[in-house]
Amino acid sequence: MIQPRSINILLVEDNPADASLFRRVFWRLEQDTWKLVEVQTLDDAIATYNNYWSLSQEQQTFDVVLLDLGLPDATGLDTLKRFRAALPNAVVIVLTGLDDENLALQAVGEGAQDYLVKDQVTTQWLLRTIRFAIERQNLFNQLKYSEECARSALEREQELNHLKSSFVAMVSHEFRNPLGIVRNGMEIVRQLLPEALEPNVEKWFNQIESATDQLVYLVNDVLLLSQMQATNLRCTPIALDLEDFCSEIIETTSHSLDDRLHSIWFDKVGDSVTVSTDANLLWHICTNLLSNAIKYSPQGGVIQFGLIYQKEHVILRVQDPGIGISEETQRHLFESFYRGSNAKGIAGTGLGLVIVKRCVDVLQGEIQITSQLNVGTTVTVTLPLTCQPAPAPERSKLNGVS
Incomplete structure (x- = not known):
């Protein structure tokens, strides 16, 4: 039976007391379910995140980053901005010491999935916040992938339609001279032949002229429609x-x-x-x-x-x-x-x-x-x-x- 993989957490916290708080909370959870890695600076966080895939035995990445907004090398929302600039696909939950709704909204606006007030963290609240953040990011990734697939399919369809229109226009255009020659040739032959033709000859002439006219109508319509599809047809009143x-x-x-x-x-x-x-x-x-x-x-x-x-x-x-x-x-x-x-x-x-x-x-x-x-x-x-x-x-x- 395949065992579910653990959830990898990167804790970016320079305060020993706060880091110990989160360590104890994760200790109360099933230890095989979580892997916690701790760093104290923003630069170390970025470097650790980038290197974790190659260093971990299962070649995994971090599922969630718990990011304190007050670090030795970055403070406030600038911490989140710099981290997101370096790692735009990371799932980030910001940590703050203040229950500040305005700060939370700004953090979400800058790309964070959620925020936690450090002295209000409980085991169930932390667990719920992490799982919801991962689910929202997964949903976002699925929507982004679907959007990219739809855009790619649309671009391919537009390219194929353009190629089809260009090909049809080219082929239709090449019919014009031969059709003109056939039509003019029939008129010349009619003038050279006696006015009264044998019934079978008259029938053949009529059939050729009818078929030629039909091809002319087809070429006209195909050329016109291909021009309409290939160009942005506009009204010129x-x-x-x-x-x-x-x-x-x-x-x-x-x-x-x-x-x-x-x-x-x-x-x-x-x-x-x-x-x-x-x-x-x-x-x-x-x-x-x-x-x-x-x-x-x-x-x-x-x-x-x-x-x-x-x-x-x-x-x-x-x-x-x-x-x-x-x-x-x-x-x-x-x-x-x-x-x-x-x-x-x-x-x-x-x-x-x-x-x-x-x-x-x-x-x-x-x-x-x-x-x-x-x-x-x-x-x-x-x-x-x-x-x-x-x-x-x-x-x-x-x-x-x-």
């Missing part, structure tokens, strides 16, 4: 006329998707006011929401795009009659690359709403999504009329593949 802004977005979205099978109805509610917000971030919000609404709606579907002015906010609402989003999928809407099971076969990256949410957060707004399977989805974005500018250097514009 400018004055905007939202009606003109939304009209331009509708025209651009319809043209970029070559959409002739859906209608976008735009509606404004409330008195128009100039809004101060980040046009680049707002552009990403609106284009992603409209393109999602078009992609997931049946042919002939009507997309409703609403602009609602309120006293201190403006609301952008996109409503579609599409396939809807299940309750399970709604719990993962803002997770990168996550797509619902009913979205299979529909082109998409699973990054659109992630980008939207990030942009909405930077603009100090809120996003709400309600949906029902086979009925449709409504996305409501509420933004302040004025986005507070960030006190930082101007960030680079987030561009995609043209």
